[in-house]
Amino acid sequence: MKSSIRLVAVLATALAALGAAPTAFAQNKPHIGVSIPAATHGWTGGVVYWANRTKAELEKQYPGLKVTVKTAGSASEQANQVQDLHTASKIDTLVILPFESAPLTQPVAQVKGKGVYVTVVDRGLTDTNAQDAYVAGDNPGFGKVAAEYMAKAMGGKGNVVVLRGIPTVIDNQRVDAFNAVMKSHPGIKVLDAKHGNWNRDDAFKVMQDYLTRFKQIDAVWASDDDMAVGVQKAIEQAKRTDIKLVLGGAGSKDYIKKVMDGDKTVTADVTYSPAMIADAMKLTAAARVKGEKLPASTIIPSVLVTKENAKQYYFPDSPF
Template structure:
């Protein structure tokens, strides 16, 4: 679900990323990524598993490696995980020089800091697919694969509006101030404009974090005596919201809609264990698996991906929840 893991890049990280980019630029033509004809040597650069969503990213990337290498004997997948933008930029250099990749799938740790390093990789003849967190210069990529952030906001809004019969009080918990969060909130608001009898009481940032969401929800519960539904735009935040509601012993809230299809929330939905959890919206870290599979299979055929591929975000209900339940994934 596209969760940034750090604050904006510090100066040192930026310098490290720039240095790595310069090193890539300095590579002699003879060092350009090469592999035997018909062989795809695919590098995967992703953030380390610092929280649930990125844990899912790492798990799904390794699932893709295992399944695709078993199916395609002329495919090699090398996965690198990074704790910060500078480390990821250095790993790109290693993937080119040591692993001699001819294709790259990257989930950028940060957009700005990774744009130049990725640009240098592409300049060495490597096919580049960027996933989820876009770069600041799209000429640095051949393809872009992401979840549908507009649907991520629209699907919950549609469901909540219909569940409330077009009338009631709603509060929202946003993620971190990013373009993707803006897309989600804008889509949610666009739906709600069609329901003048639904009042959005407030929409505060809770940083995709259950502890922060607990505090934000406590504030809402203190300030608002009647809340009919909550949109917590992430399942981790929904956990914090439910905890705050239970602690306050409030019974007015009939619906809590999270997002991204975390396995705990999907299991609750499947089992009908909490009447407040009636639906969810998909935005699985599985899109890294999809991006790796799409890229590998296209390159094995000598094909390219479309410039942009959006993985649909769809409504999850009890009826289809089993299709979105991945018990072995950390997320």
């Protein structure tokens, strides 16, 4: 926890330092393109909210700076938008949260090759040479924190099913870290892990399959609060009483509230805020206006949320 606090402090200090005295940076007026997934689920809804909010803040803070925000409903649409942002909108800076890792790597590499400064957020590309900077949550930490909590809550024994997100670098990092912890708990058996795509409906279908195939499930790592909604709906419809723990992630207000209220099944959550797009935009804008570069990597820690600390992570006015 102390290391997490230090990392948060470092990020806050960097933002403050880069954002200070904007009048001193007046010589540079970058055009920043922000490419993000559409609001296909709650977390990306939060991303869209924070991106548009931060666009207004940055254009006010840095006169002459322009921010163009584009949302895409698929990887192919986003790839086309990245090209359009360069050729039609004439951006010189790109902040992108890829819809998927592999399909966006080459399109992003192409615009970087044409002189566009690239900050990749959250879902890393498959080739880091395609980016100048990376800003993300602590995805290995996300999986590690979740697994450690689940193992303790289960008393080191029982059956677990896992719902993965969209096939991305960050999903691999989360699941690998989760599995690494579980290897040290031989009394816990991971029955299966399938992609629920960070989507309620997809997670509902995956969980229905699990419930049909497995007669004893003690816990579910949904790995996302939206997927946890679909998981719980499937459990309720099947009238299953064997599942004692459902652990999501990302810190949605609905699931933080469940933790706060002492829900018997949802006893914890793991943070992974969509506001990281705002952090990435602010860091990138401040650096570009000043004519500087960001560190190669900026990582925002994942924190375990329990009833004891849930109140500080509860934001009722947020869309997520």
